[in-house]
Amino acid sequence: MLEADRPSEPEAPLIRVEPPGPRSAALLGRARARLWGELSYESMPFVLARKWGSVLEDVDGNRYIDMVTGWGSTNVGACHPDVVEPVVDALRAYGVEITDYVCSEPAVALAEKLAEIAPGGLSRVVPEISGTESVETAIKFMRVRTGRPLILTFLGQYHGETQAALAVGSQEPEGSRYVRESVGGYIHVPYPHPYRCPFHRDPRACDGVCVIDYVREQVLRYLTPPDRIAGVMIEPVAGEAGVLIPPAPFWEALTALCREHGWLLCADEVQTGFGRTGRMFGVEHWGVEPDLMCLANGLSGGVMPIGATLGTEAVMGELHAYAGGTFAWTPPACVAALRGIEVIEREGLLERAVELERIAHEVLDPLVDRYEHVGDVRIKGLYIAVEFVEERERKTPAVDLARRVHAACVRRGLANIYDDGMWVVRWQPALTMPEEMLRQAGAIFEEAVAEVCGGR
Ligand SMILES: Cc1ncc(COP(=O)(O)O)c(C=O)c1O
Known part of the structure; x- marks a missing residue:
């Protein structure tokens, strides 16, 4: 279906009753009584009824501009008909199948497609259910292939919630309360972040190489010989940490270090993949060719759970590392992924993301x-963050202000990503979001900032 033929999205935002409306409030009460988990319903005080493209509608009839996109999963817009219809057909034809035992054509075609679009020599594919699983598999391959135990990773990164994913990650201290002492083998170093340079360089002068200097001068001097490190796990842009964008010289220094010591480089592209940053994969911005890559969210076509771990022939080859699972790559999920990639390519969504990025800069940069x-405002493609501070010079994190700005947005029908305790509000719009809607989101956001932070 051509973009012009697609049914247009309904009007949004449209607030009929302040969220949570009565139906949402009742359902949220029931949810809190039964659902276990780190529920974020204070930040998202409504219950979803349905979605179109970039619009969420709640059970009280309110409509919101969707900047959450299922945590960066509905990159092609929610419920894209060219993904949904073939998936429904595949559900009728196949239902669930265990792909590593009974093969099906969609699985073969997807593996071939991923190898075709992946950067460098990533030619082998491990089917996974989720991003977390793909991280687990990548860690396993790094260790089994090199015979070395340690993984070098970066502070603030997020990789999922299983034991190894929490251990390689470090989004917040509570996340690893019962993990650090039992799951070892990780060395965490600061993530390159010029605005808050971990080594207190001037933000305009920080090129991220200070982090690599630290690895060379401190970690390898005092902590471990280099031949105990199997590889490096990195998010090309650190999303949950607040969309931190490493400068180009950092990547040159990191890849040189990896080459020097035979460390495998794994890019966790679970969120940066499939156009989120304006390229198919985030590492393409810096010409980096990783040895391993983790994929999920945007791979889903916005429709089905699916993940993948990609590796070079040299890393994966015929190596046995025990990966996969019953629900990994059901045929309908493979169809969703294939059709999602097809939509990105056919509708020119990478170019569109770059065009929308320009508008995001236009509406958000002036707020500083x-x-x-x-x-600070940080934007890479459609990976977008606005950081709030109590005081400009000292950059004291303004958690309460960020929370209140987010709440003021939701009341106006703009659904951001806001993590409790953070001082950053994020947007991850669909690559198909209408330009006018993005401008409208900018106007609503500024209204909310003015309400909470005072006038211009
Ligand atoms: C960078 C990154 N890695 C891994 C994960 C975990 O993926 P999943 O939630 O699909 O298990 C996420 C989730 O958002 C992520 O952002």
Whole structure:
């Protein structure tokens, strides 16, 4: 279906009753009584009824502009008909199948397609259910292939919630309370972040190489010989940490270090993959060719759970590392992934993301000059963050302001990503979001900032 033929999205935002409306409130009460988990319903005080493209509708009839996109999963827009219809057909034809025992054509075609679009020599594919699983598999391959125990990783990264994923990650201290002492083998170093340079360089001068200097001068000097390190796990842009974008010289220094010591480089592209940053994969911005790559969210076509771990022939080859699972790559999930990639290519969504990125800069960059409490705006493609500070010079994190700005947005029908305790509000719009809607989101966001942080 051509973009022009697609049914247009309904009007949004549209707030009929302040969220949570009565139906949402009742359902959220029931949810809190039964669902276990780190529920974020204070941040998202409504219950979803349905979605179109970039619009969420709640059970009280309110409509929101969707900046959450199922945590960066509905990159082609929610419920894209060219993905949904073939998936429904595949469900009728195949239902569930165990792909590593009974093969089906969609699985073969997807493996071939991923090998075709992946950067460098990533030619082998492990089917997974989720991003977390793909991280587990990548860690396993790094260790089994090299025979070395340690993984070098970066502070603030997020990789999932299983034991190894929490151990390689470090989003917040509580996440690893019962993990650090039992799951070992990880060395965490600061993530390159010029705005808050971990080595207190001037933000304009910090090129991220200070982090690699630290690895060379401190970690390898005092902590471990290099031949105990199997590889490096990195998010090309650190999303949950607040969309931290490493400068180009950092990547040159990191890849040189990996080559020097035979460390395998694994890019966790679970969120940066499939156009999120304006390229098919985030590492393409810096010409980096990783040895392993983790994929999920955007791979789903916005429709089915699926993940993948990609590796070079040299890393994966015929190596046995025990990976996969019953529900990994059901044929309908493979169809969703194939059709999602097809939509990205056919509708020129990578170019579109770059065009929308320009608008995001236009609407958000000026906030830094207009409002004392807006400390930084970071944008890579459609991976977008606004950071709030109490005070410009000291950059004291303004958690309460960020939370209140987010709440003021939701009341106006703009659904951001806001993690409790963070001082950053994020947007991850679909690559198909209408330009006018993105501008409207910018206007709503500024209204909310003005309400909470005071006038211009
Ligand atoms: C960078 C990154 N890695 C791994 C994961 C875990 O993926 P999943 O939630 O599909 O298990 C996420 C989830 O958002 C992520 O952002």
